[in-house]
Amino acid sequence: xxxxxxxxxxxxxxxxxxxxxxxxxxxxxxxxxxxxxxxxxxxxxxxxxxxxxxxxxxxxxxxxxxxxxxxxxxxxxxxxxxxxxxxxxxxxxxxxxxxxxxxxxxxxxxxxxxxxxxxxxxxxxxxxxxxxxxxxxxxxxxxxxxxxxxxxxxxxxxxxxxxxxxxxxxxxxxxxxxxxxxxxx
Numbered sequence: 001x002x003x004x005x006x007x008x009x010x011x012x013x014x015x016x017x018x019x020x021x022x023x024x025x026x027x028x029x030x031x032x033x034x035x036x037x038x039x040x041x042x043x044x045x046x047x048x049x050x051x052x053x054x055x056x057x058x059x060x061x062x063x064x065x066x067x068x069x070x071x072x073x074x075x076x077x078x079x080x081x082x083x084x085x086x087x088x089x090x091x092x093x094x095x096x097x098x099x100x101x102x103x104x105x106x107x108x109x110x111x112x113x114x115x116x117x118x119x120x121x122x123x124x125x126x127x128x129x130x131x132x133x134x135x136x137x138x139x140x141x142x143x144x145x146x147x148x149x150x151x152x153x154x155x156x157x158x159x160x161x162x163x164x165x166x167x168x169x170x171x172x173x174x175x176x177x178x179x180x181x182x183x184x185x
Contacts, residue, residue, distance in 0.1 A: 045120025123168035
């Protein structure tokens, strides 16, 4: 007699949680559309970003992180959750990150709203420490690219109407996300 515990089934907590998040994103996208679903996921990402920022600031023993520490933290947090992120370049104006894999693995394919977790976590951490961030998702696995390319701009542009990405502002330690553009989708 076969028993469930001996079944050859690819199911563990990680697979279950990734599936759960994907199905939540799918439901949101089909009910309210991609832009609104991205907005809802952004709220979660902002909250998670604040929590992660607080944890890293405490762990590093600093009141506020430098740009170099922010870049290091963005890579570290993604590495810890199985996202193969790395720094491509960084200077006083931007941090450019790449990734060869997504923490959501295959569950992210076709679910661009899930990328708002990355945008909001990165934007929240950068803005809380550096005062401002605009996160541009240049390439994403969700949109079919072989990897991700994320640019965290650290200086505001004078005319933001044509600039892609989502802005984050640090004021009294509480960033707020600004409007999303078509590039975020």
